[in-house]
Amino acid sequence: MMSKIALALTLVFTIAWYTGCSDGDDAAAGSGLIEADEVIVSAEVAGRVTERFFDDGTELRRGDVLLSVDSTRIVLQIRAADASLKAAEANLETARARLAQAKETESFSKSELDRVSRLLAGGSASQRQYDKARFDYDSAVKARQTAEAGVASVRTEIEKIRAEKDRLERDLEDTRPKAPISGTVLDTYVEAGELLSPGRPVVMIANIDTVYVKVYLNAGAFSGVVLGDTAVVDTESGKRRFTGTVVWTSDEAEFTPKNVQTRESRAGLVYAVKVSLPNPDRTLKVGMPVYVTIRSK
16 A cells, blocks of 8 residues: 555656756755544453444544443443442441540540549548549540541542542443534544454544645755745645645754655755645645645745
8 A cells, every 4th residue: 555655656746846946956845745633442341342333534522432342341340339338328427436436435444533533532432433434434445446437448449449549430431421522533443243352443533624745955956945935735636736835844854754745855865844734625635645845935
């Protein structure tokens, strides 16, 4: 496929070279391939594709559902998480009740310890009575601390269950992936009935309302090019010309890419120039070879 494109591009260049010789060796012109901003959407969840809502060439709007993945297992897992959450919330109420009781016991034990301490100081209580009150209070403090740890543990369990449920709900949402941009389907990578795995490409979408082409110029031709220059773009058929604008120029020279044929390629080092083209009727297709002539201001 690429060899055919390269051959077609070479033919375009050859025709352009012979018809443009009068412009001189430093003419700001060159050939390239039409490109577009492309997005490859990949699966984020595993499962079998139950339905696909696009084909090659389908026009999509941002947010359109692309396909449906079997969500039965995820739905069951969410139900299980809901049940676990309810059980954990019930455990939390029990743990809070135990903590409240432990605090009451601690408060009573402290009062009793203080009372026995006063009696001991007045000679109305024995050391044995004081030691027992101290023991009861210390035990109550430990019981309260244990109850607090129990409440914290249940709360942690609840947060863990909620996080797992959030993940499952995100997975459920991912069973119906949506188009991230508006555009045209250039390629499809999955069929209904196939088993998806996370990361597997699903579809390639391109916004071809505006396309661009990169051409590579030698230093002489590049020196006269500035942002905003007008570019005339000829297609292989030569039946129609398109007008574009220079929107980017490279900051440094590079060796001519192997897939680019320009009459300046003998110079070795070239500069890239990007031309943006409005394409409202979508006549220009991705991969189409074109010849670009830049008219400097």
